[in-house]
Amino acid sequence: MRTFGSVKACLQSLVVRKVSARTSAGLSTSLRLRDSPRSPSPMMIRFAPLNVPLRRRLQTAAVLQWLFSFLGLAQCCLAAFILLSLSSWWIVALLYAGWLWLDWDTPNCGGRRCQWIRRWSAWEHFRDYFPIKLVKTVDLDPDKNYIFGFHPHGVLATGAFCNFCTESTGFSGLFPGLKSHLLMLPFWFRVPFFRDYIMCGGLVSSSKSSLSYLLSRPQGGNVAVIAVGAAPEALDARPGALTLQLRKRKGFIKLALRHGAQLVPVFSFGENELFDQIHNPTGSRLRTVQDRLQSIMGISLPLIHGRGVFQYSFGLLPHRKAILTVVGKPIQVATSPSPSSEDIDALHKVYLEHLSELFERHKHEYGLQEHQHLTFT
Numbered sequence: 001m002r003t004f005g006s007v008k009a010c011l012q013s014l015v016v017r018k019v020s021a022r023t024s025a026g027l028s029t030s031l032r033l034r035d036s037p038r039s040p041s042p043m044m045i046r047f048a049p050l051n052v053p054l055r056r057r058l059q060t061a062a063v064l065q066w067l068f069s070f071l072g073l074a075q076c077c078l079a080a081f082i083l084l085s086l087s088s089w090w091i092v093a094l095l096y097a098g099w100l101w102l103d104w105d106t107p108n109c110g111g112r113r114c115q116w117i118r119r120w121s122a123w124e125h126f127r128d129y130f131p132i133k134l135v136k137t138v139d140l141d142p143d144k145n146y147i148f149g150f151h152p153h154g155v156l157a158t159g160a161f162c163n164f165c166t167e168s169t170g171f172s173g174l175f176p177g178l179k180s181h182l183l184m185l186p187f188w189f190r191v192p193f194f195r196d197y198i199m200c201g202g203l204v205s206s207s208k209s210s211l212s213y214l215l216s217r218p219q220g221g222n223v224a225v226i227a228v229g230a231a232p233e234a235l236d237a238r239p240g241a242l243t244l245q246l247r248k249r250k251g252f253i254k255l256a257l258r259h260g261a262q263l264v265p266v267f268s269f270g271e272n273e274l275f276d277q278i279h280n281p282t283g284s285r286l287r288t289v290q291d292r293l294q295s296i297m298g299i300s301l302p303l304i305h306g307r308g309v310f311q312y313s314f315g316l317l318p319h320r321k322a323i324l325t326v327v328g329k330p331i332q333v334a335t336s337p338s339p340s341s342e343d344i345d346a347l348h349k350v351y352l353e354h355l356s357e358l359f360e361r362h363k364h365e366y367g368l369q370e371h372q373h374l375t376f377t
Contacts, residue, residue, distance in 0.1 A: 046312040055128070060309060062125035063317060069197070070156060071316075077193040100192060107189040107205040109213050110222075111181060114200035115167075123166035130270070132162045132323040134169035135362075140330060142177025143220040145261045147211075147252055148327070151244050151355065153229040154271035155237045155304055157182075159323045164225045165201035169325075180223045181214055185231075185298055208255065215259035225266075226252050231300035235290055238277040243375045246352065253348045260335030263347070265355040268325040269366035274318035275304040324366050328358040352376060 085093040106112055140146065150160045163169050164180040171180055183206035189195040204210050206226070214222040227233075229245045236243055256263050280287040280303070294300045308315030331354055336343055359374050 044313070048310050048312065055125075058125045059129035060317070062122045063129050064309070065122065066126055066161075067316060073197070074188060074191045074194040077197075078191055081192040096192060107186070107195065107199060107203075108207055108210040111199040111202060111204040112196075113179070113202045117200040118165065118202065119167045123162070123168040126166070127162055127168040130158075130274075130318075130320060130323050132159055132169060132325065134163045134171060134174060135324060135326045136174045137327060137358075138329045140175050140178060140262075140264070141220070142175075144330075145215045145217055145220050145222045145259065146178070146224070146264050146330065147215070147256050147261050148180075148223055148225040148264050148266045149252065149351065149355070150225055150227045150266045150268065151229065151246075152237065152241070152268065152271050153227040153231075153233040154268070155234050155275045155277070155302055156318075157227050157271075158274060158318065159268035159271050159325045160225060160227055161201075162323075163325050164223075165203060175223070177221055178223050179221055180225055182225045183211065183227075186210075187298060208251075211252075211255055212259065215255060215261040224261075228252060231294055231298065232291075234300045234302050235277075235280060235287065235294075237272045237275065237302065239273045241272045242372060243377055246355075246376045250344050250348050253344050253351065254339055256333050257336045257339035257343060257347060260333055262330040262333055263351055263354075264330045265328040265351065265358050266325060267328070267355065267359050267362070268323055269362070269368075270321050270323040273321040274323075275302075275306045278303040322366075324362070326358060326362050328354060 081093060081096070084090065148164075150157070160182055163171060164182045172178075179202070181202050181204045184198065184203045186205045186207050188198065189205050204214070211224055211226075214224045228249050230249075233245045236245075253263070255261070278286065280290060286303070290301055304316075305314050306316060306318050307313070308317060331347075331350060333347065356374055363372065
C-alpha cells in the first residue's frame with residue numbers, strides 16, 4: 001500500500017506541475033499580448049469624416065490648387081501654347097511669342113507683382129490649412145536692401161511661398177516699405193503663360209543678374225528671399241530633420257558683400273514635417289539616382305507621400321502641421337566690390353552663428369527639445 005500511495009502521490013505531483021506550467025505560459029503570453037501595442041494593418045485606410053466643416057473643405061481646396069500650380073500648371077500651360085500654335089488661333093500664339101521675346105528679361109529685373117493676386121482670399125484658406133505664422137523679431141529699415149536666407153528648403157518651400165508670395169500672413173504690415181521677392185529656378189520663367197502667373201506673386205529668377213538687380217536698388221526696400229539649401233536639401237526633407245546644406249553655399253554671401261545688402265537669417269519651424277519621404281540615405285542607390293537627375297535637370301525629385309483629400313493615409317496633400325516662420329535680426333554688411341575669400345568665409349561664419357542662435361532662441365516655441373540642434377553640411 002505504501003508503494004501504491006507513493007506512486008499515486010508522484011503522479012499527482014507531475015500533473016500539478018504540468019498544469020501549473022501551462023497556466024504560467026498562458027499568463028505570460030497574455031501579458032505579452034496586452035503589453036505590446038497592436039500595430040495597425042498596413043492595408044487600413046483612415047477615411048475623413050463626412051461632416052467636415054466647410055472652412056476645412058475650403059482650406060483643402062486652396063492647398064489643392066497650390067499643389068496643381070507647382071506640379072502641373074506649367075505642363076498644362078506649355079501644352080496649351082502648343083495647341084494654340086497648331087489651331088486656327090495661331091495668330092494669338094504668335095502675338096504672345098512676340099510679347100515673350102520683348103518681356104524675356106523681366107524675371108531678372110524685379111519681376112511683375114500683382115497685389116490683387118497676392119491678396120486673394122484663397123491664400124488665407126491656404127494659410128489656415130497648416131496653419132502658417134510669420135514672426136518678426138526686429139524692425140527692418142525700409143531704406144536698405146536685404147537678403148533673407150530661408151531655412152530649411154523643405155519639399156516645396158511651403159512657408160516661403162505663403163509668407164513672401166502672398167499677403168496672407170501680413171508681410172507688408174509687419175515690414176512696411178519692403179517688397180519681398182522669392183527666387184525661383186530660371187527654367188520656370190521660360191514656360192509660356194506660367195511665367196506670367198508666378199511673377200504676379202513676386203517670384204523672380206534665381207540667376208545672379210536677378211539677385212544683383214534687386215540688391216543694387218539705390219533707394220532700398222527690396223527683400224530677396226533665397227531658399228539657400230535649394231533642390232538638394234529637399235532630398236533630406238522629412239519629419240524631424242534638422243540638417244541644412246550650408247557649409248559650401250557662399251554665393252549669396254559674396255553678393256551681399258558686393259552690394260552691401262543686409263543678411264537676415266530666417267528659420268521656418270515645421271517646414272520638414274509636411275511630407276514623409278522614402279528612406280534615401282546618402283550613398284544609397286535611390287539617392288544616387290536622385291542626385292544624378294538633379295544634376296541634369298536642376299530640380300530634385302523626392303519620393304514623398306502625405307495624405308489624401310478623402311482619407312488621411314496616403315496622397316500628395318501635405319499633412320496639417322503648423323509652420324512657424326521666424327525672421328531674425330539683420331547682420332550689418334559693409335560694401336566690398338571685390339570681396340576676398342577671407343571676407344566671404346568670415347561673414348559666412350557669422351551668418352551660421354546667427355542662424356543657430358535664432359533656432360536655439362525659438363525652438364521651444366515650436367515644441368522642440370533642448371537636445372535638438374541644427375547640423376550644417
